[in-house]
Amino acid sequence: MQTPTDQTPTNQTDDAHRFSRLGWIAAVVVFGGLVLWSILAPINSAVIAPGQITVESNRKTIQHLEGGVIKDILVKEGAEVKAGDVLVQLDTTIPKANFELMTSQLAEAIARQARLLAERDGLPEIPDDSLAFTFAPADLDFSKNLDGQKNLLAARETTKATQISLLEERIVQQQKRIEGYATQLKSLRTQAKLISDELDGVRKLNAEGFAPMTRVRELEREREAISGR
Template sequence: MNNTSLPVASDSGEQLPTSIDPSSRDIVSADDGHAVRLLDRLADQVWYFSSDIGGDRPEVLARNAVRFGVLSILCFFGFFGLWASFAPINSAAIAMGKVILDSNKKTIQHLEGGIVASIQVKEGQTVKAGDTLILLDETTAKAQYELLRKQYVTALATEARLLAERDKKKEITFPEELLSGEHDEAVVRESLDSQQRLFISRRGNIEGQVSILGKKIQQFKEEIQGLGSQSVSASEQITLLEAEIQDVQTLVNSKNAPRSRLLALQRQLESLKGMRGEYGATVARARQSIGEAEIAILNANNDFMNKVNEELKETQSSLADLEERLRASKNTFTRITITSPISGIVVDMQVHTVGGIIRPGDKIMNIVPTDDPLIVEALVSPQDIDVVREGLDANVRLTAFKSREVPPVHGKVTQVSADRFDDPNTGAAFYKARVVVDKDELAALGKDIEMYPGMPADVLIVTGERTLVSYMFAPIRESFSKSFREH
C-alpha cells in the first residue's frame, strides 16, 4: 500500500495533509485494507474541516456554517424519510357519538287509548318495574268485559247441558271452570240453575212424547189381543154352526124339518164369518198403528238428538269466539292500569291532565332504565364503513369534560349496523357503531367523571396501521387508479 500523502492547499496558502501518518495505523492488519482506506478518507475530511474552522477569516466561518446547516438539514430529512417510510402509525376512523343506554329508553304507549282517570307519577320520579303510572277510566272496558264474561259462562253451562242430552245422561256434569270460583258466583249460579231447569224440561218433553206413543202402542196391543179372542170365539161358533147346518140339511132332505130353518142357520153362519173377517182387519189396522207409533217414537228421539247436535255445534262455535273476545276484553280491561315495564326514571311526560284523552299509540312518557349499562353510539361515515367492524379498539373522548383534564378512554366496538341511516334533519348518511367503554379505566379517572345518557363524545376507531408515506401518497394512488378510464 502506498502511504505517500498528497498536499492539499488551504485558503491561507498552507498545504494540508490528506492522510494519517502510517505509524498511527500499525494496529490494523493487512487484511483490513478497505477499512483502513475509509478511515483515511474520514480522517482527511475531519482534518480539512478542522483546518477551515481554525481559520480566522469571516468568509471561511460563513462557508463552514452553511456547510454545517446543509449537512444538518440533509440528515434531518434523511432520518425523517426513513421514519416516514418504515415506522408504523395507527390509522383511525373518526366519528361523532353520544352516550346511550344499552337497551335504549322505553316509550310508554297505550294500544286502545282512553280517558285519564288518575296520574300516579311525575316528571323525574324513580319507579320500579310494575309500578302504576296512569289509571284510565274503566267504565266502558269493564262493562264490555262483564258482558262477555256472562255470555261465556252461559255458553259453558249450555255446552255442558247439551253434552248431557247428547249422551242421554240423567244429570249434567258441569266443567270445573264453572265450579272453581274463577267467575262471578252469582252469574255462575244463575247459569247453572237455568240450564238445569231447561235440561229437566226438555228431557220431560221428549219422555212425555215417547210415553204417549208407548201407551198407544199398548192400547193397540190390548185391542189386538181382544180381537184375537173374539176371532177365536167366532171360529168356534162357525164350527158348531156348520155341524148344525149339516144336521138340519139332513132333516130338510128327509122332509122332517122346514127349509126356512136351514136358511136361517146359513145366514147366521155367514154373519159369523163376516165378523171373524172384520176382527182380522181390525187386528191388521191395530198392528199398523203400532208400527206408526214406534216410528213416531224413533222420529221424536232422532229429531231431538239432531236438534241437540245442531245446538251443540252452534254453542261450541260461539264458545270459541267468546273465548277469544273475552281474552281480548280482559287484556283491554287489564290495560286500564298502565304500569312501568322496567325500573327507571320518568322523563318526557306527555300527559298531565286528569280527564284528558289518550289516543291509541300516542307516546305517554319515557322510562330511562337505571340499571342498564351505558355505551357510546358512534355515527360512522359511509366512507369508513369498509374498515370499521366488530371487535376493533377505539378511543373515546368525552367532550363534555376538558380534554386537558380527562384523557381518552379505551373502548371496543361491539356492534355495527347492517344498513345505513339518514338524518331526517340534515340528510346526512351514517352507520351506527356501538362502543363499550372500559369501566375500570373510566373509574380510574375519578368519581366526578361519569357518563350520562345523551352526553356527546368523539370516537376514534383504530382501523389498522400504515406508514406516513403510505398515508400521504394514498390520494395520489387513488387518483392514478381512477385515471385513464373510459366512462
C-alpha cells in the same frame, strides 16, 4: 459539508411518502380482495329488508300491543324511564264490558253443558261434583245460570215423566183393545164352526128331502158374514 440538522427535513419527507404509498397499496389490496371475493364467493340466497339508522337519543315511539283509548299519560317530555315503568294508562270501560260479556257467556255455556250431561246420563238433577268449576261456585253470575239450568232440567224431567205416563196409559188401552179383539175373534170362530156343522147337517137333510133349500142358503149367508168380519 451538510450537518445532521440539515438532512432532517429530507428524511422526514421520504418517510411520509413511503407511508403514503404503503397506505395506498393496502387500500388497493383490500378493495381488490373484496371485489375478487364478491365475484368468486358463492351466495346461495339473499334477503333484502328495509332498515333505518337512528340516533339513540332520538324520541322513541311507544305502542300498546292491542291498542285502546288512553286515559292518562304518566310521563312528561324529556323524562327518563326504565323497563317496567308505567308510561300510560288505558281506559278500561270497553275492555271491561267485553270481559264481563264473555264471562257471562262462558258461565252460561258451562251451566248448560252440566245440564246436558245430566240429561244424557239420565240424572234427575245436576250433581255438583260433576262440574269443573271455572268459576267459583259462589260467583253470582254463574250461580244464576246454574240455577236456571237446574230449573230447566227439572221442568224437562217433569214433562218427560208426564209424556211417559201418557204413553203407558195408551199402551194399557191398546192392550185392552187387543184382548177384546182376541175374545171377539175367538167367539166368531166358535160361531163359524157351529154354523158350518149345522150347514153340513142341513145339506144332508136337504139332499134327502127333509129340509128346504132356503135354510141351506140362509146358513151359507151367515157363515160368509161371520168370515168377513
